[in-house]
Amino acid sequence: MAAEGTLAVHGMWASPFSKRVELALKVKGIPYEYVEEDLKNKRPYFLSINPVYKKIPVLVHNGKPIAESLIILEYIEDTWKNTGPKLLPDDFYERAQVRFWVDFLHSKFSENVMAAVTKDGETREKALNGIHEQIKILDEGLKRFYPNGTSGITHENLGLLGVVGSSVLCPFLSTEEALGIQLIDPEQAPLVHSWVETLRGISLVKETLPPHDKLVQITKYFREISLDPPQKA
Ligand SMILES: N[C@@H](CCC(=O)N[C@@H](CS)C(=O)NCC(=O)O)C(=O)O
Numbered sequence: 484m485a486a487e488g489t490l491a492v493h494g495m496w497a498s499p500f501s502k503r504v505e506l507a508l509k510v511k512g513i514p515y516e517y518v519e520e521d522l523k524n525k526r527p528y529f530l531s532i533n534p535v536y537k538k539i540p541v542l543v544h545n546g547k548p549i550a551e552s553l554i555i556l557e558y559i560e561d562t563w564k565n566t567g568p569k570l571l572p573d574d575f576y577e578r579a580q581v582r583f584w585v586d587f588l589h590s591k592f593s594e595n596v597m598a599a600v601t602k603d604g605e606t607r608e609k610a611l612n613g614i615h616e617q618i619k620i621l622d623e624g625l626k627r628f629y630p631n632g633t634s635g636i637t638h639e640n641l642g643l644l645g646v647v648g649s650s651v652l653c654p655f656l657s658t659e660e661a662l663g664i665q666l667i668d669p670e671q672a673p674l675v676h677s678w679v680e681t682l683r684g685i686s687l688v689k690e691t692l693p694p695h696d697k698l699v700q701i702t703k704y705f706r707e708i709s710l711d712p713p714q715k716a
Contacts, residue, residue, distance in 0.1 A: 488544060488545035489516070489543075489544070489545055489546070490508075490513065490514070490515040490516065490542070490543070490544050490545075491515060491516040491517070491518055491542070491543045492504050492505055492508070492515050492516070492517050492518065492540060492541075492542055493518045493520050493529060493532065493539055493540060493541040493542075493543065494517065494518070494519065494520065494539045494540045495519065495520060495522055495539050496519060496693055496697075497693045497697075497698060497701060498539060498540070499593075499650040499651055499654060500538075500539065500540050500552040500650070501539050501540035501552070502649075502650045502691055502692060502693065503552055503556065503646050503647050503649070503650035504540045504542060504552055504555050504556065504559070505517065505691050506646050506649060506650065506687065506688065506691045507556050507559050507560075507570060507643075507646050508559060509638075509687045509690075509691060510567060510568055510570070510638050510641055510646065510687060511559065511563050511566050511567030511568065511570075512566065512567045513559070513563055513566060513567070520539050522539065525537060529541075532548035532550070533548065533550040535550070536550060536551070538550070540552055540555060541555075542555045542558065542559075544558075544562070552589075553585065553586070553589060553647075556570065556643060556646065556647070560643070568638070568639045568640065568641070568642075569642070570642055570643040570646065571642065571643055572642075580627065580628075581628075581642065581643055581644050582643075584621070584624050584625075584628075584644055585643050585644055585647045587617075587620075587621065587624065588621070588644075588647050588648055588651045588652075589647060589651070591617045592614065592617060592651055592652075593651075595610040595611075595613040595614045595617070596610070596614065596655075596658060596666075598610035598613075599611055599614065599658070599662065599664065599666075600658070600661075600662065600702055600705045600706050600709060601706065601709040602706060602707075602709050603709070607662075607664075611664060611666075614666055615666075615668065615671065618666070618667055618668075618671070618672045618675050619671055619672055621672070621675050622671075622672040622673070622674045622675045625674045625675065625678060626674060628644060629674065629678065632674075632677065633674070633677045633678045633680075633681040634677075634681060636678075636681050636682070636685070637685060638685050638686070638687045638688075641682075641685065641687075641688075645682060648678065648679075648682060649682045649683075649685075649688045649691075649692070650692075652667070652675070652678075652679045652682070653679060653682055653683050653688060653692050654692060654693060654698055655667060655679070656683070656695065657693075657695050657698035657699045657702060658698075658702055660695075660699050661698075661699045661700075661702035661703045661706070662702065662706065667679060
């Protein structure tokens with residue numbers, strides 16, 4: 484490790500936000516300790532390392548906490564610049580492009596995915612339409628990064644885009660199975676579809692993602708406890 488000391492990821496097993504931090508550390512080959520936090524019963528130490536948002540993930544490096552997944556990823560790249568594969572390109576314009584699409588992946592999907600996990604058909608339909616729209620936009624956006632397709636992607640050239648893309652899109656398979664819906668249509672978004680297939684095949688991604696069956700189970704559970712659709716008068 485270039486920057487010596489202790490390193491701990493405080494996360495939650497199903498969270499795409501903590502999974503992307505773990506994946507970035509694994510890609511770079513940086514050893515870390517993983518600490519599962521109980522978000523229903525937050526302990527004083529956890530509240531002391533993220534007193535503002537009180538959310539996972541938090542990375543604690545040599546006793547110093549860093550919160551917010553995208554800020555943590557940048558910290559990892561800055562701190563271990565010369566360790567393992569680079570997560571960002573050298574060219575400043577290319578970096579800005581990667582950051583733009585990382586932010587898109589980070590900010591555009593979680594609300595709609597959460598809204599899709601409901602018994603209310605109308606809410607689910609609206610959320611699904613939103614997801615399909617964003618996937619189509621992403622399909623266009625990815626063309627500049629993968630002009631020759633996605634088959635050459637490995638953990639070595641995964642980059643920040645692949646790390647965040649894996650954390651957001653790979654668990655869609657579990658959501659699709661749990662809810663009996665299709666989030667990524669291979670005809671409407673062929674590049675996103677092949678990107679996700681390729682990402683899923685990378686060993687480090689596979690070993691980092693939440694277990695599929697457990698995710699299917701918890702998604703079904705969330706759907707069951709979601710509010711019943713409003714009764715028509
Ligand atoms: N913007 C944050 C989002 C993190 C987040 O939403 N974490 C959730 C778990 S998936 C959390 O800690 N929730 C606990 C709470 O809101 O009390 C990031 O990117 O790190």
